[in-house]
Amino acid sequence: MKEFLEGSHAVAEVVKLCKPGVVSAYPITPQTHIVEDLAQMVSDGTLKAEFVNVESEHSAASVVLGGEAAGVRSYTATSSQGLLYMAEVVFNIAGLRLPVVMTCANRAISAPINIWNDHQDSVSLRDTGWVQLFAENIQEAADFHLLAYRLGEDKSMMLPVMVCMDGFILTHGIETVDIPTQEQVDKFLPPYKALYKLDVENPISIGPLVDPEYYLETRYALQKTLEEALVLIPKLTAEFSKVFGRTYNGLVEGYRLEDAERAIVAMGSVCGTVKDVVDELRKKGKKVGLLKITSYRPFPIAAIYDALKNVPKVAVLDRAVSLGSFAPLASEVRAVFTGKKKAPKVISSFVVGLGGRDITKHSIKEIYSLLTAKELHGEYIDLKPELLTPEFKG
Amino acid sequence: MKDHLFAAGHTACSGCGQVMAARLVIDASGKNTVVVNNTGCLEVLSTKYPESAWEIPWLHSLFENAAAVASGVESGLKYLGKKEGTNIIAQGGDGSTADIGLQALSGMLERGHDILYVCYDNEAYMNTGVQRSGLTPFDTNTTTSPTGALAVGNLRPKKPMPEIAAAHGIPYVATASVGFPQDIQKKVKKAFSVKGPKYIQIHVPCPLGWRYEPQLSINIGKLAVECGLYPLIEYENGKLSGVKQIQPKPVEEYLKAQGRFKHLLSKPEEIKKIQEIADSNIQKYGLKLPAATG
Ligand SMILES: Cc1ncc(C[n+]2csc(CCOP(=O)(O)OP(=O)(O)O)c2C)c(N)n1
Ligand SMILES: [Mg+2]
Numbered sequence A: 001m002k003e004f005l006e007g008s009h010a011v012a013e014v015v016k017l018c019k020p021g022v023v024s025a026y027p028i029t030p031q032t033h034i035v036e037d038l039a040q041m042v043s044d045g046t047l048k049a050e051f052v053n054v055e056s057e058h059s060a061a062s063v064v065l066g067g068e069a070a071g072v073r074s075y076t077a078t079s080s081q082g083l084l085y086m087a088e089v090v091f092n093i094a095g096l097r098l099p100v101v102m103t104c105a106n107r108a109i110s111a112p113i114n115i116w117n118d119h120q121d122s123v124s125l126r127d128t129g130w131v132q133l134f135a136e137n138i139q140e141a142a143d144f145h146l147l148a149y150r151l152g153e154d155k156s157m158m159l160p161v162m163v164c165m166d167g168f169i170l171t172h173g174i175e176t177v178d179i180p181t182q183e184q185v186d187k188f189l190p191p192y193k194a195l196y197k198l199d200v201e202n203p204i205s206i207g208p209l210v211d212p213e214y215y216l217e218t219r220y221a222l223q224k225t226l227e228e229a230l231v232l233i234p235k236l237t238a239e240f241s242k243v244f245g246r247t248y249n250g251l252v253e254g255y256r257l258e259d260a261e262r263a264i265v266a267m268g269s270v271c272g273t274v275k276d277v278v279d280e281l282r283k284k285g286k287k288v289g290l291l292k293i294t295s296y297r298p299f300p301i302a303a304i305y306d307a308l309k310n311v312p313k314v315a316v317l318d319r320a321v322s323l324g325s326f327a328p329l330a331s332e333v334r335a336v337f338t339g340k341k342k343a344p345k346v347i348s349s350f351v352v353g354l355g356g357r358d359i360t361k362h363s364i365k366e367i368y369s370l371l372t373a374k375e376l377h378g379e380y381i382d383l384k385p386e387l388l389t390p391e392f393k394g
Numbered sequence B: 001m002k003d004h005l006f007a008a009g010h011t012a013c014s015g016c017g018q019v020m021a022a023r024l025v026i027d028a029s030g031k032n033t034v035v036v037n038n039t040g041c042l043e044v045l046s047t048k049y050p051e052s053a054w055e056i057p058w059l060h061s062l063f064e065n066a067a068a069v070a071s072g073v074e075s076g077l078k079y080l081g082k083k084e085g086t087n088i089i090a091q092g093g094d095g096s097t098a099d100i101g102l103q104a105l106s107g108m109l110e111r112g113h114d115i116l117y118v119c120y121d122n123e124a125y126m127n128t129g130v131q132r133s134g135l136t137p138f139d140t141n142t143t144t145s146p147t148g149a150l151a152v153g154n155l156r157p158k159k160p161m162p163e164i165a166a167a168h169g170i171p172y173v174a175t176a177s178v179g180f181p182q183d184i185q186k187k188v189k190k191a192f193s194v195k196g197p198k199y200i201q202i203h204v205p206c207p208l209g210w211r212y213e214p215q216l217s218i219n220i221g222k223l224a225v226e227c228g229l230y231p232l233i234e235y236e237n238g239k240l241s242g243v244k245q246i247q248p249k250p251v252e253e254y255l256k257a258q259g260r261f262k263h264l265l266s267k268p269e270e271i272k273k274i275q276e277i278a279d280s281n282i283q284k285y286g287l288k289l290p291a292a293t294g
Helices: A007-017 A032-044 A057-069 A080-095 A120-124 A138-153 A182-188 A215-244 A270-283 A301-308 A328-336 A361-370 B017-029 B041-046 B066-080 B094-099 B102-111 B161-166 B181-192 B214-226 B251-255 B259-264 B268-285
Strands: A002-006 A022-025 A050-053 A074-078 A101-106 A131-134 A161-166 A174-178 A252-255 A262-266 A288-293 A295-297 A313-318 A346-351 B033-037 B058-060 B087-093 B116-121 B172-177 B198-203 B233-236 B239-243
Touching: A002 A007, A007 A032, A007 A101, A007 A138, A007 A161, A007 A174, A007 A182, A022 A032, A022 A057, A022 B066, A032 A050, A032 A074, A050 A057, A050 B066, A057 A074, A057 A080, A057 B066, A057 B102, A074 A080, A080 A120, A080 A215, A101 A120, A101 A138, A131 A138, A138 A161, A138 A174, A138 A182, A138 A215, A182 A215, A215 A295, A252 A270, A252 A301, A262 A270, A262 A301, A262 A361, A270 A288, A270 A361, A288 A301, A301 A328, A313 A328, A313 A361, A328 A346, A346 A361, B017 B033, B017 B041, B017 B087, B017 B116, B017 B181, B017 B198, B017 B214, B033 B041, B033 B066, B041 B087, B066 B087, B066 B102, B066 B116, B087 B094, B094 B102, B094 B116, B094 B161, B102 B116, B102 B161, B116 B161, B116 B181, B161 B172, B161 B198, B161 B233, B172 B181, B172 B214, B181 B198, B198 B214, B214 B251, B251 B268, B259 B268
Parallel strands: A022 A050, A022 A074, A074 A101, A101 A161, A131 A161, A262 A288, A262 A313, A313 A346, B033 B058, B033 B087, B087 B116, B116 B198, B172 B198
Antiparallel strands: A002 A174, A131 A295, A252 A288, B172 B233, B233 B239
């Protein structure tokens, strides 16, 4: 049913329809509305789950780890400092192959403390073994939770999935959202059956000490499974479209790329702004397009190659930095084309929107105009020179 | 061989107090038990892949989160309707319990989960090479509280963990010792006879870290209790409800048996300070048996 909903509320509604048995979280802006909604549902009896109010994010992640190990679908959500505080457990959950689903309401990292949106939190945890799906709008954010459970719990996967949605922009924004019926969800998402679990009838030891004889293979298996997820995701989104009537590629989405001479690559809500700018510039006869990356992990190498191999000039937008090196998304997009005959002539890299700095249509137009034969590396957009100390003014 | 729920064939040092205690605990709890274990000696020595000593479902996640993971397991089993009849144990060493895992433990106690937390107290971070923890006794020589020209040993007395646990108002808190094996099992059974969070801290001598001959573990455990340095006490709902009374022996008898206190034997003033700790325990908990009347 179509409703006019706040993003957090839409996500909570869809999570409820997924029927998690254990929910645990710790408050941090801008994640709070999601878990407050879920707490209310548990209080009202509309969601039958154990809601565990923990004393920290480390414990929130540990509780859902325990819930999954007992064989129960579990859910948590966090942001920013909370995700970093969980980091140790985030790695551990993936290593134990427990298909936890978590929402990350993306927010900048302290210091300086800042509650507004960028992608530094999730991007910093890209190497944990979790699938990371970035939503462009509230509908995607809601829908990706359905996909997340279905994907992670697939017997061939057993992977945790993080649904990344831009803090405030998507968590607190309001849009018309189609919330599916329980019947539809049940059709797409069968009840969870764990491959292994803590069961007194069939005692097993989970999480042993693994020495150099065996460890390497566990990481290899995780890597290979994530690569296989690149094949499974489009299959599941095809099925998703049959049940819910909305179509996603799940890995990447090309927007007016067919004959594009210049393309922007981006993740998250900024893609909406880029699409508007693409439409405007197209009206003026400029051949521009967008490649939206939905699946940041696994990184859809082949899909990115196919989408961009004939585009002469590409601008990659990073809403995070790898301080002291190239911007993270840009360096990976460049790596896709290393040693390839067909490749963009220019792959320029732009850092945008850190700590909630607005990315306006004007910012996007500037990026298209900076996309010339001269390759740029980590160019900061909308920087205010007047705020910089003299040595940085160049 | 399935006589015990913690099987032989693990890789513990001979005389390891912690494995003796762990076996007593798990056997007393029985086969319908799920264990969540912190990182530490017990986890490492019992589950080197592809082997495991545990005959019950067992889970290890990280160093400091067993209490939180067990909270999740308990919630999961509750959701499945499988909690009734299942005992849940979260367990770890003194470092994982009293230091890095204290927050997670406090959360578990405060939330009222039906879980027994067992702290195996060998009084240092043994798995990483005998570094001092919050439960290392006063003046102990460890690798990070070494004796030197300016220091006798560990600067601080043990953190009062049983009191900290009891202050949460939970139904049951107890201390126990490998020196008194039946008492351990009695207390585990008592813990599981009540619903809610419970905490048992077991003194587990460590031949390697405390530097004594492996065959002496039980005796050393007994001595710690008998001199008043490791009082065996119980709290029910926050109130002291039981003590094992003793005919106090001088602390020196306990100290001189271990290399970790060897440096004190030439320092009577330090031994005096430790005797004062024991005397204060004896006084505080009323440990002293009434004198025999003749
Ligand atoms: C977050 C983290 N910090 C440090 C360690 C290293 N570490 C592993 S076991 C251990 C010592 C354990 O001491 P204790 O809890 O007293 O158990 P014991 O080995 O003495 O039985 C330490 C410091 C770790 N695994 N994780
Ligand atoms: Mg220890």
